[in-house]
Amino acid sequence: MSLLQIDQVSHVYKRRFQPAKTVLHDVSLTLEAGRCLGLLGSSGAGKSTLGRLLLGLERPTTGTIWFNGVDRHATQRPFQGDVQVVFQDSFAAVNPKLTAADIIAEPLDNFIRLKGEARQQRLVTLIEQVGLKATDLTKYPAQFSGGQLQRIAIARAIAAEPRLIVLDEAVSSLDMVNKRLILALLADLKRLHGLTYVFITHDIKAAEQLCDSFAILEQGRLVGHYPSLAAFDAATDPAVERMRQAKLAVHPRQRTIRKTQPNKG
Template identity: 50%
Template sequence: MSLLHVKEITLAYGKTGLFGLPRRLIPVLSNVSLTIDEGVCLGLLGSSGAGKSTLGKVILGLEKPSHGQIIFQGQDLYNMSASDRKQARRDLQVVFQDCYSSVNPRMTIEQIIGEPLDNYEIRSPSKQKHVIGELLEMVGLKAEDMAKYPNQFSGGQLQRINIARAIALKPKLIVLDESVSSLDMVTQTQILALLNDLKRSFGLSYLFITHNLEAAYFLSDRLAVLDRGELVEMFEEKEQILTSPHPTVQSLLQSVLADHPGNRKVRNVQQFT
C-alpha cells in the first residue's frame, strides 16, 4: 500500500463576475493522481503557476479540493476523525520556501524546534533540551545554538533549523515546497545533501516541489511534471525524463544551461547526481 495516494484531485477557485453575474470557476488543478511509497522522494516539477504549491497545500490538508481524495496511510485526509487527523499532522510535515517567515522571530531556536514536540510528547525540560540539541547536530548546527534567535542565522542555517523542526516527530512524509530555491547555489547543494542523508538515515519520504530540474534530479527517485494544473508526465525512473519528447519537459531540460554563456547548450543533468 502506498504511503500517499493523490486520487483524481481537482481544484477550482470561484471568481465573482461583474454586475452580479454568476461566479466563474478558474481551474487550478485538474484530475491529478499520483502516489508516494515509503522511503521514496517524488520530485514534482513545473514552471511558476503550474499548480505545484497548490497541490502541496491540498496534500497537507490546507486547501480542500473540489473533487478527489488524499489518501494518507490508508485514510482519507479530508474525512478523518479528530484523533486520526491529529496523528496525520504528526506524520505529515512541511518545509516551506521562505525560511524566515516560517519561524517566529520572537522565539528562540529551542522554542521553535520544541513546539511540535510539546504538542505531541511529554518530556522533562532536561530531556527536551537533549533531544533538541541532537536534532540541531543532525542538521549540521550546534546544540548551543538553541539559545539563539532566528535573526542570528543565515538563510541556509535557518532552513536547517526548519528541517530539524520538520523531522523532530519522525514523520512519514515531508513536503518540501521550493525549500532550496531562495538559497544561493553553494547553500542549495549543502541542503540537498543534508536532505538526502536524512532520507537514507530515517527512511523518510519526500514530496519535493520545485522548478529546478537539477535539484529534483539529485534528490528524487521518481519525477512528475505538472503543467497548468495537469499532470502531463510521470517517470518511475528519473533517467526517463532525459529522453522525454513532451514540450513541457523539453522546456525544463532547455533551462539547464552551461555555466559559460558561450557554451549554453543543454547540460547532461546526470552530472548532478
C-alpha cells in the same frame, strides 16, 4: 500499499467578483514509502497547491488523497505530525519572536510531549543532525543566515518523526553552495529516518540530485510521470523538454542568448 495515493484530485479557488479558478485538474499520483517524488512545473502550475492539499491546509474540491490508507481530509484534524513541511522562504517560515529551541520544539510539544531533560536532549540531537550547534538553540531567527534558518526549519520538520515531508521549493531561495549542502543534508536525513519526500521545485537540477521519481505539472494538469531518474532523463516529450530548456547553461558559451547579440569586446 502505497504511502501516498492522490486520486483524481481537482482544486478550485473561488474568488470574489471573479470567475472561479481551477488550479488542479484530475491529478492522480502514487508514491511508495522511502522514495522522493520531484514535483516539477513553472510558477502557477499548481505545485504548491498540491503541496497544501497534501499537508491538509486545504481540502481538495473533488478527489481523494489517501495517506497510509486513510483519507487525509476525512477528519476535521488532519494534522497528526506524520506529514511535515519545509517552505521556500525560511525567514517567513519561522516566527521571528521565538528562539530556535521554541521553533523546533513546537511539533515536539504538540505530538510527542517530552518533558525536561529528555526534551532538551532531543532538541540538541535534532539541531546537531541538521549541522548546527547546541548553542544555537537560544538564538533568534534574526541571528541566523537563510541557509542556517532553513536547517532549523528542517529540524522542525523531522522533530515529530514524520513519514512524509513536503519540500515546497525548499532550496530555491538558497545560493548554489547552500543549495548543494541542504540537498545533501536532506538526502542524509531521508536515509537516517526512512523518510519519504515530495520535492516541489522548478529547478530541474536540484530535483535530479534528490529525487527518484518525477511528475510534471502544467497549468494544473499532470503532463508527465516518470518512475525513475533514467526514465526521466530518457524522456523526450515536450513537457520535459520545456523544463530542461528553462535551466541556465552550465558554460557561458552555451548561453544561446549571447549568440543573437553582436560581440562588443
